[in-house]
Amino acid sequence: MPALADLRASVLLGPEDESALRQAGDVLADQIEDVLDVWYGFVASHPHLVAYFSTPQGKPIDDYLQRVRARFGQWILDTCNRAYDQEWLDYQQEIALRHTPVKKNSTDGVESVPLIPLRYLIAFIYPITATMRPFLAARGHSGDEVDAMFQAWCKSVTLQVALWAQPYAAEQW
Amino acid sequence: MPALADLRASVLLGPEDESALRQAGDVLADQIEDVLDVWYGFVASHPHLVAYFSTPQGKPIDDYLQRVRARFGQWILDTCNRAYDQEWLDYQQEIALRHTPVKKNSTDGVESVPLIPLRYLIAFIYPITATMRPFLAARGHSGDEVDAMFQAWCKSVTLQVALWAQPYAAEQW
Numbered sequence: 225m226p227a228l229a230d231l232r233a234s235v236l237l238g239p240e241d242e243s244a245l246r247q248a249g250d251v252l253a254d255q256i257e258d259v260l261d262v263w264y265g266f267v268a269s270h271p272h273l274v275a276y277f278s279t280p281q282g283k284p285i286d287d288y289l290q291r292v293r294a295r296f297g298q299w300i301l302d303t304c305n306r307a308y309d310q311e312w313l314d315y316q317q318e319i320a321l322r323h324t325p326v327k328k329n330s331t332d333g334v335e336s337v338p339l340i341p342l343r344y345l346i347a348f349i350y351p352i353t354a355t356m357r358p359f360l361a362a363r364g365h366s367g368d369e370v371d372a373m374f375q376a377w378c379k380s381v382t383l384q385v386a387l388w389a390q391p392y393a394a395e396q397w
Numbered sequence: 398m399p400a401l402a403d404l405r406a407s408v409l410l411g412p413e414d415e416s417a418l419r420q421a422g423d424v425l426a427d428q429i430e431d432v433l434d435v436w437y438g439f440v441a442s443h444p445h446l447v448a449y450f451s452t453p454q455g456k457p458i459d460d461y462l463q464r465v466r467a468r469f470g471q472w473i474l475d476t477c478n479r480a481y482d483q484e485w486l487d488y489q490q491e492i493a494l495r496h497t498p499v500k501k502n503s504t505d506g507v508e509s510v511p512l513i514p515l516r517y518l519i520a521f522i523y524p525i526t527a528t529m530r531p532f533l534a535a536r537g538h539s540g541d542e543v544d545a546m547f548q549a550w551c552k553s554v555t556l557q558v559a560l561w562a563q564p565y566a567a568e569q570w
Binding site: 233235270324344347379382385386390396397 | 516
């Protein structure tokens with residue numbers, strides 16, 4: 225996996241970050257719903273984002289939002305706890321495709337808009353990282369430990385969004 | 398510019414961030430070469446990144462590296478000091494194209510590889526943001542002020558990488 229090794233180096237993700245992510249997994253385990261409340265609150269307050277979980281006519285699809293929410297929660301734990309190996313890379317490819325016409329909607333049997341534009345996947349790096357620090361700090365770890373968990377989280381999210389960009393850019397990825 | 402307004406909202410970039418960026422511009426003005434030393438040191442230590450400033454045979458092109466460095470320095474100042482208006486958006490589009498076969502190399506009259514892959518533009522969000530905090534803290538501002546400058550920097554870099562992804566994804570951008 226030369227692309228993964230080079231990408232990991234490009235976001236400075238090393239073994240100490242994997243340890244910090246495991247610790248973050250412990251810290252976040254019983255806060256997942258609270259994190260999702262923040263993220264869903266952010267999406268819900270922006271009509272241009274809700275639109276991607278809505279019908280083409282603009283009506284939010286509650287069942288779709290709930291099913292995605294469950295996967296989003298699992299994704300937090302997977303980001304922290306899984307080895308970033310070939311199986312994980314295959315899973316990243318599946319996540320990537322579920323943002324595009326190849327697999328969006330069909331996974332959940334819904335009739336929503338066919339694509340989440342790439343620019344919003346990239347833009348989401350900011351809210352998905354910045355909102356995480358208070359949750360990482362909520363279990364009394366030292367400032368240095370919280371910072372290590374937070375930096376590892378930022379590196380991993382950036383890495384994953386880079387991977388999810390693959391179907392959008394084809395040979396220019 | 399509906400896309401820009403929605404992107405700004407997606408990275409939570411507001412008027413207070415623009416003020417913080419102006420302050421960052423003052424703080425960074427006489428540290429630009431030091432910031433570039435860090436970033437170029439990072440690139441130089443990773444052969445898979447140096448390759449994009451090298452000939453197809455892998456020989457680094459010093460003149461190209463120096464010309465890009467001068468633009469990179471100006472980009473730091475522009476990120477902090479310019480209004481994000483239509484003229485700035487046009488400039489973002491020019492930057493975007495200079496990563497792709499449309500304008501890479503021809504801008505500097507060099508014979509380097511034709512493309513910086515999209516995944517490295519996205520991955521670079523991490524080093525280009527994480528390395529900035531010490532420079533923002535180097536002029537004695539309060540922790541809250543440094544954090545405001547740093548968050549604004551992170552938001553703006555994420556926004557700009559989202560804009561630079563446009564030529565890679567065409568109608569899926």
